[in-house]
Amino acid sequence: MMRKLDILLYTRASGGGGAERVWAILANGLAARGHRVTFAFDETTANDGVDPTVETIEVGERHPVAVLRLARLLRTRHFDVIAGAVSVSCVKLALAKVLALSRTPLVFSYHGFEEYKTGRLSAVGFYALPALAPLVRRFVGVSDGIVRALVERWHAPEGRTERIYNPVPLLAAASAEEIAARPPIVGAVGRLSREKGMDVLVDAFARLTTPGAILVVGGDGPERERLAEQVAALGIDDRVRFLGRVSSAAEVYGQSRVAAVPSRTEAFGMTTVEALSVGLGVVASDCEGSREILAGRYGTLVPVGDAAALATALDRALATAPDPGPGVSRAREFSAEAGLDQWERLFTGLAATD
Known part of the structure; x- marks a missing residue:
């Protein structure tokens, strides 16, 4: 004992x-x-x-x-x-x-x-x-x-x-059918601070070509007002929702088809694991933490700060049939x-x- x-x-x-x-x-x-x-x-x-x-x-x-x-x-x-x-x-x-x-x-x-x-x-x-x-x-x-x-x-x-x-307390996994039936929502969860790269995500989202795409962001922080101004300047107010602080990432990932993790720096990335655990495809910037978790097999990596590459990868992920199994299995390791x-x-x- x-x-x-x-x-x-x-x-x-x-x-x-x-x-x-x-x-x-x-x-x-x-x-x-x-x-x-x-x-x-x-x-x-x-x-x-x-x-x-x-x-x-x-x-x-x-x-x-x-x-x-x-x-x-x-x-x-x-x-x-x-x-x-x-x-x-x-x-x-x-x-x-x-x-x-x-x-x-x-x-x-x-x-x-x-x-x-x-x-x-x-x-x-x-x-x-x-x-x-x-x-x-x-x-x-x-x-x-x-x-x-x-x-x-x-x-x-x-x-x-x-x-x-x-x-990481894992979230309940959704089936491929459940995820495929959702609207084309890109979900992101994290502190609204510069290192989390939410400004890059907003820039990328404005470039998406997927019809009816919506961005849902959970979290709060010092960049909240500046991000709202960026959204307004890009003319995408009607397609971006800031939920503020959420009690669980499930509030965002439970309605999303794809998860975005645009961090400039990330030592680990709990929200990346949470996104995998619910079965979402993940598009993340190629920083240390995301690279280690996704391991070249469980999501898509794009260059840090590259809004154009992020947009292209998100469009591709939204158009791809979901396959939750590998990501859910990977999440269990964390x-x-x-x-x-x-x-x-x-x-x-x-x-x-x-």
């Missing part, structure tokens, strides 16, 4: 972005398996999705206050393992570990190629990685691409760096259960050597 652990997970918020969502899924899943899970975060979000069985602690958005509160927590509780997601949170958890004189095994989890650009502490998590390495028992990247970058560019110790794909199994094995192994 696997030992039940006392685990601390820490990141920026209780939900919202990709990494935060992953940490909430991990917290819920480990708690459901009988582990005692404490989920600490800087701020609470309205759509956190954290299960009541998970103990939650809000440590505050000010970095010094958060570090001190985390250190106090580490002094008063004996955790079997502690883990941070995204570099800024990893650095703060490492500082708290030092202040608390804690010997608890620490895991750093990296979720993006460009996290180092988002703030000074985020940069420390990359540029000072060799100096932080003695404090860290394992470095985790959410894709093989991230692991390569951590080892080759940022000098993470190769023997203590591994890949664990994000645990299921929540598969990811939870890997994280549980890692945490159990680290706790056993403590």
